[in-house]
Amino acid sequence: MVICQLKGGTQVLCIDNAGTRELKALHLVPQYQDQNHCLQSDGPKPLTTLVGRFLPVPAKLNLITQLDNGALPSTASSGPAFPSEPTLPGPPKITLAGYCDCFASGDFCNNCNCNNCCNNLHHEMERFNAIKVCLDRNPEAFQPKIGKGRSGDVKPRHNKGCNCKRSGCLKNYCECYEAKIMCSSICKCIGCKNYEESPERKTLMNLPKSMETGEFEGSHHLSPVKISELPQFRKDRRPFSCISWEVVEAACACLLAQGEEAEKDHCSQCLAEQMILEEFGRCLSQILHTEFKCKGLKIEPNTL
DNA sequence: GAGTTTGAAACT
């Protein structure tokens, strides 16, 4: 893969036929590839636009790393990689860092509340430089934090491990707990209670059954726990108070079972989809009934 | 909704 220059002076991606990983991602923008396998465009399409919009994170990393190492531009580029852009004195001092969830996950900001946001198309070079700075500092900065465990492990785990000191890893401050996974040996947390046999954790896992009362008793040897002292699900992720992860899992299991049944009966894809959708409707109906019951509301027949 | 707490990321 190389970088080439268009007559407008804009840098765009250019690919060869080597069949690299990046090539796959670039299939998303075939209209930019000319007869010499160089990408052309009907208008300027800056590099970072393509990177940010189309490349999956591993490909983005690969590309940026290669750019950073100076490995790419030599063959097809007639000049420096970005001759028309001013050289920036250093990393931007504005909101363009790992603090921002959008930037950290490799996305552009969109409808966020950030101030002086530069993680957008209007600040492509600042964004590009910030990505390079982040990767210089940490080559895995844009990798997902939750990954598969060691070889053979099925359970996901935090790639770096958490460093919690005061939350006992049983609040959403803890990245492991927030991701609904146990802390592992690579965590450096103090006073961790987020492990398989932890009674405190088991108490929390029983939470959904008791949300109506505001107070509940866990295991017999544990003292009553007030709901206000327990970690709550993030409001934006959990709009229905009665939907626990167990409910979600059960609903998914129902849908899977329905799909398997359709497959066993050799149903057409269309019919299978219909059966799964109907099952989803039944699940949703049950969930809504439970939710309304939780809130002491009546359900009008035509609302479902 | 304002203020506090918390821990990741950045910085020194």
Add this chain to the structure above:
DNA sequence: CAGTTTCAAACTC
């Protein structure tokens, strides 16, 4: 690498 600062989200009141 350790200590400190900055930041945004979680949490409390």
